[in-house]
Amino acid sequence: MSDISALSTEPSFLDEVIDATSGGDRLRSCLQCGTCGGSCPNGSDMDHTPRALFALIAAGEREEVLSADAPWFCVSCYACTVRCPRKIPITDLMYTLKRIAAREHFAKKQDAVALAENFNRFILRYGRSFEFGIASRFYLTRKLGSIFSLGPLGIRMMRHGRLSLTPSKIENLAQLHAILDKARELGGES
Amino acid sequence: MTFAYYPGCSLEASSEAYDISARAVCERLGIELQEIPDWNCCGATEASALGYLSGHALVARNLALVDKSLKDVVAPCASCFLNLKKTDKLMKEDRKIGGKLAEALEAGGLAYEPGSLRIRHLLEVVHRDIGHDRIQQAVVRPLTGLRIAPYYGCQVVRPVGDSGDADDPEQPQAMDELFSWLGATVVDYPVKAHCCGGHMTQISTEMSNELLRRLLYTADEHQADIIVCACPMCQLNLDAYQGKVNNAFNTAFDVPILFFSQLLGLALGIEADALGFGKEIIDSKDVLAAKLDQEETAETPSAPRRTRRVSRSLPMPKKD
Numbered sequence: 001m002s003d004i005s006a007l008s009t010e011p012s013f014l015d016e017v018i019d020a021t022s023g024g025d026r027l028r029s030c031l032q033c034g035t036c037g038g039s040c041p042n043g044s045d046m047d048h049t050p051r052a053l054f055a056l057i058a059a060g061e062r063e064e065v066l067s068a069d070a071p072w073f074c075v076s077c078y079a080c081t082v083r084c085p086r087k088i089p090i091t092d093l094m095y096t097l098k099r100i101a102a103r104e105h106f107a108k109k110q111d112a113v114a115l116a117e118n119f120n121r122f123i124l125r126y127g128r129s130f131e132f133g134i135a136s137r138f139y140l141t142r143k144l145g146s147i148f149s150l151g152p153l154g155i156r157m158m159r160h161g162r163l164s165l166t167p168s169k170i171e172n173l174a175q176l177h178a179i180l181d182k183a184r185e186l187g188g189e190s
Numbered sequence: 191m192t193f194a195y196y197p198g199c200s201l202e203a204s205s206e207a208y209d210i211s212a213r214a215v216c217e218r219l220g221i222e223l224q225e226i227p228d229w230n231c232c233g234a235t236e237a238s239a240l241g242y243l244s245g246h247a248l249v250a251r252n253l254a255l256v257d258k259s260l261k262d263v264v265a266p267c268a269s270c271f272l273n274l275k276k277t278d279k280l281m282k283e284d285r286k287i288g289g290k291l292a293e294a295l296e297a298g299g300l301a302y303e304p305g306s307l308r309i310r311h312l313l314e315v316v317h318r319d320i321g322h323d324r325i326q327q328a329v330v331r332p333l334t335g336l337r338i339a340p341y342y343g344c345q346v347v348r349p350v351g352d353s354g355d356a357d358d359p360e361q362p363q364a365m366d367e368l369f370s371w372l373g374a375t376v377v378d379y380p381v382k383a384h385c386c387g388g389h390m391t392q393i394s395t396e397m398s399n400e401l402l403r404r405l406l407y408t409a410d411e412h413q414a415d416i417i418v419c420a421c422p423m424c425q426l427n428l429d430a431y432q433g434k435v436n437n438a439f440n441t442a443f444d445v446p447i448l449f450f451s452q453l454l455g456l457a458l459g460i461e462a463d464a465l466g467f468g469k470e471i472i473d474s475k476d477v478l479a480a481k482l483d484q485e486e487t488a489e490t491p492s493a494p495r496r497t498r499r500v501s502r503s504l505p506m507p508k509k510d
Contacts, residue, residue, distance in 0.1 A: 020242065022284045041385040045397050073397070075388035076235045078348035082359040098239040111393045112239070119236035123248070127230040129199035138392065153430060157204065160469045164203040171228050175298040179251055180244050182297035186290040187243030 013062045021089065021096045029086045030054045036080035036090050046070040050080055050090050053097070066104065071097040072112035103190060114142045124177070127170030132163055193315065194256040194263040194307070195223035198270035198422075199231050205267075205422035207466025211451035212266045212312055214465055218458045219320050219328065223264070226255050232273040235389060243287070247294045249277035254300035256307060266312040266451070268345035268421035275309040311346050313420045313450060314357070317364040325371045330459035332373030336481045338453070339379040339414035340365035341405065343424040347383055359383065365420060365450055372457040377412040381405055386427045395431075396507075399438045402431055406443040415477050418450045425449060429471045438507055446474035 018024040030051075037049025048056065048070050056065045074094040081091045101107040102116075118138050122130045139147040157163040170176065183189075193216075201209035216223050229252050231237075238245035253274065256263055265271040281288035281304035288304055295301055316325070347362040357364050360383050366376045386405060387398030405428060409417050419425040429447040436443055447470060455465040456478075467474065 022280055022287055041387070041401055042390070042397055075385060075390055077344035077385040077388070079344070079385065082348050095238050099242060102240055115389060115392055116236040116239040119234065120240055123231045123233065123237065129231045129234065131203050156471050157430065160471055161206065162204045162469055168202050170230050176230055176251060179247050179294050179298040183243040183247035183291070183294035184241065186293060187241065189241045189244055
């Protein structure tokens with residue numbers, strides 16, 4: 001059977017990506033048909049479509065793949081995943097690429113990384129998301145230039161009772177931290 | 191009929207109208223909701239972007255906190271729904287990961303038997319479990335005369351790969367059927383399962399504006415009075431960023447965006463105040479009053495008049 005890894009000169013990166021993704025083994029059966037990129041709402045704005053990324057992964061172009069903006073433009077709509085004729089868990093593979101890229105600091109310039117870091121910081125602190133805190137911090141640290149364009153929107157949100165200025169906090173935060181610490185330890189997450 | 195209820199973070203803040211109307215509708219339909227005690231955030235699309243096991247562990251805690259006597263957990267939020275479903279499936283099908291997640295839960299004194307809960311979206315519960323007959327019996331104020339565009343978005347309908355009873359991932363029908371039961375005119379909405387951009391409104395408005403424009407343009411083309419959502423992110427993006435889309439493309443869209451539970455509640459005779467109406471940024475009261483009252487007096491509904499027709503030409507981004 002033909003196999004995308006036949007393209008590979010350095011199979012280790014393909015294996016690395018597959019190992020880090022449940023069901024990722026199906027990536028080996030990629031046909032390079034391009035249905036994924038054609039189905040992607042943000043495909044036209046990506047530097048490499050998922051199809052191209054998969055070819056680059058197979059070719060061992062680790063740095064090129066991890067520096068790509070494509071995984072960060074993936075918004076988890078799963079259109080590619082439901083259409084892939086090989087049933088490759090494409091959205092999950094995008095998550096894998098995000099995680100490796102973030103861990104190895106390939107994605108410093110991506111706003112999506114900052115947003116995710118910000119989001120997770122608030123979850124750790126409160127156990128729940130805090131929209132106002134996340135947005136404020138995100139714009140202050142990453143998008144200071146456009147912070148004023150947020151004003152009218154914020155005011156409208158507040159006027160319609162949709163902007164809560166106080167976070168909601170879970171009671172058993174210690175339990176959540178114990179679970180997450182253990183998961184990080186078992187998963188080898190830094 | 192008792193369900194564990196997982197409201198999720200959005201429903202506590204920016205999408206309170208969804209929570210209020212979901213609870214009101216469930217009460218009216220005889221669905222008892224038992225909120226998961228001390229639930230935490232599901233991580234949306236952000237937690238898994240940075241940590242694999244920790245992202246799933248976040249979700250697993252919620253599954254473990256569900257009262258063990260309950261069989262179903264219902265989530266109105268699309269992202270919460272999908273995350274619960276994905277983690278449950280992963281724990282069940284991937285022994286290695288499932289074992290590690292069980293160990294993580296144990297560190298917090300919790301346990302969850304994968305596959306023991308059915309993860310449901312609120313739309314599916316209303317459409318499938320309550321169903322046509324009981325809904326029609328409960329309707330006291332039909333939505334006759336109202337043209338709605340049923341917008342499902344992504345995460346409510348994209349299957350996690352398995353269950354044969356799921357709606358079609360690209361041409362879902364549950365909301366179409368529900369609203370036809372309620373007497374509304376459901377417009378053909380070919381972009382019903384297209385993406386609203388999700389968190390891209392925060393990252394690149396250029397990209398998200400175009401996705402939102404397609405949704406608004408198509409609703410307008412099909413003369414929809416209202417776009418109805420089953421996801422807090424979809425509702426927020428279409429509602430709060432409609433003005434930005436208009437600025438960017440020189441359009442004049444003015445389509446109210448509501449949660450399906452709000453309109454369902456109206457049809458069931460619940461007062462608008464008890465359904466979170468007024469929290470939408472683009473006001474829906476005028477449209478609702480005009481359309482619904484108009485049809486009460488007119489015996490034969492005439493073809494709806496196009497009131498917000500924008501332009502025949504394709505909207506293009508403004509050049510500075």
